[in-house]
Amino acid sequence: MATMYDVAKKAGVSVATVSRYFNGGYVSPAAREAIDTAVTALAYRPNHIARTLTNKSSKVIGLVVPSVTNPFFPELARAVEGEASRRGYQVVLCNAEGSVEKEQSFIDTLTASFADGIITSTGNCGEYYERNGIPVVSVDRELGTGAPHVTSDNYSGGRIVCDHLVEKGCTNLAFIGAPQESTSQKHRREGFFDEALRLGLSTPALFIADDTDEYQALYQEGQRLSNYQGIFAWNDFAAIQAIRALHQAGFAVPNHSMVVGFDDIHIAKLYTPSLSTVAQPIYEMGRAATELLLRQIDGEKLESVTYLLSVSLMVRETTKGGV
């Protein structure tokens, strides 16, 4: 396949000149003619730049995530990429790291680079996306705008965990969350709490742990956590830290306390003891979000609607036996 470099060489001009030509910048009439001839001779397939100029489509979509080190988001990225790639789109990944300012810069950059649309899972900058006018789909965390939203059924997930722990004989329960409560965390907590009340248990205890360092602070909480028979952590990373904390304080999982996570990241089944968790349909979430974004890019007006995907409980060693 001919490249821009080949075109430059054949036309006897610099790559920068060819780049300017395709970007609509100034190119002398002589150079323009030479480039035209080279493009034809080499059957140079219009790439990103050429496509951008001809139909304003770059075949690039941006995926903005709140963290790349929580493995849920890399796995989501792979799902989005799988579907996007099948449809001829590239995905560039932007790590907002919880910063609204960083995310706004990414939105500016993606818009300026003619990205065709953005999938975001931060739950932030809703208004900024809306004003920018670029097609948007939110996934996992809700934006609070009219953008279509793809999420797993977090509320039911919370209820299922409660039912499972109670079935296993746990009567005093605790929930672990992060300080900034996203819509996902909120729904998981509400499902868990509502179900506990419905079953006649007292309200579960609430642990709030800093998520910026992957919940390392939880490691000090083994003693306090050991007061609870059933512990539901809002994500798998927090669950793993809770297990380590209990273990460190001399309390065995699942014999003393049972622990359930949420997400089913890859490490959940690799961990010892392997982690019972609520599996999100990560691939299906990525696929659905990409599909909804491409429909918007193709000009379809989508309703402001939430696509709720069902979750399933993965029972593993951290809830084995009974307390």
Next chain:
Amino acid sequence: MATMYDVAKKAGVSVATVSRYFNGGYVSPAAREAIDTAVTALAYRPNHIARTLTNKSSKVIGLVVPSVTNPFFPELARAVEGEASRRGYQVVLCNAEGSVEKEQSFIDTLTASFADGIITSTGNCGEYYERNGIPVVSVDRELGTGAPHVTSDNYSGGRIVCDHLVEKGCTNLAFIGAPQESTSQKHRREGFFDEALRLGLSTPALFIADDTDEYQALYQEGQRLSNYQGIFAWNDFAAIQAIRALHQAGFAVPNHSMVVGFDDIHIAKLYTPSLSTVAQPIYEMGRAATELLLRQIDGEKLESVTYLLSVSLMVRETTKGGV
């Protein structure tokens, strides 16, 4: 801060027109004048697009990684972002997933979007980068071009692991690698093998495991792995699968076999048993690569040189006691 939307509103034109204006596309003289006035009135700070036109710098760098689900690369991404952000640059992350074709598309897109430079850790597409002429630094895996290369001292890492296992009483050793041997893997293996020979041991056994599914195939190898007292996996993910495989086949780590990984990804110290591993200075690698890229972007010609950063052994539970 005024946005493109504010400019469009004040000028009474569409956001698309403002976007065209900043991208050098066709805008009617009347619209151009209205936009000029609005930009001045709002003290609109030239963003990505404007910067791109005025000084050909987008303040965006691309980071191309071979996998986002191996936690080493998200951690490297965070290191690059930390340094880039401090220097006023944004980072977009491109996941090549081992595909040369995908990586070439990313190179095209990044060049076309006026990214100022690329940091790549795939070890692929060296010639394609070179022909593209965009500033490049390779990190971890070597490109084989004149681009500056930042890597940790993989060879010494392999030697240190061998010394450690032998000190712990292991005499028959094995190495686990992936089928496509990157320069990093090669140097780790060579250091390990050379040191074993230097110490008068026989050549370590070689296990090759598919890395595309995070080494799941290793899970079947517990019985074969148990023949070795000291096992060195070329990365932490493979080490964790080896521990699980041994455990599953009824062999305890470290009592029956000792296991050492490489990378020191976050999960290494969270795992049970916690994983002895060679810590790469991930933050320093990201920082150095970014620094070298920005120096090239600023016009400096850099020597084709390898920056070798030293590694350190983290002794944890998987090599506790002695065999």
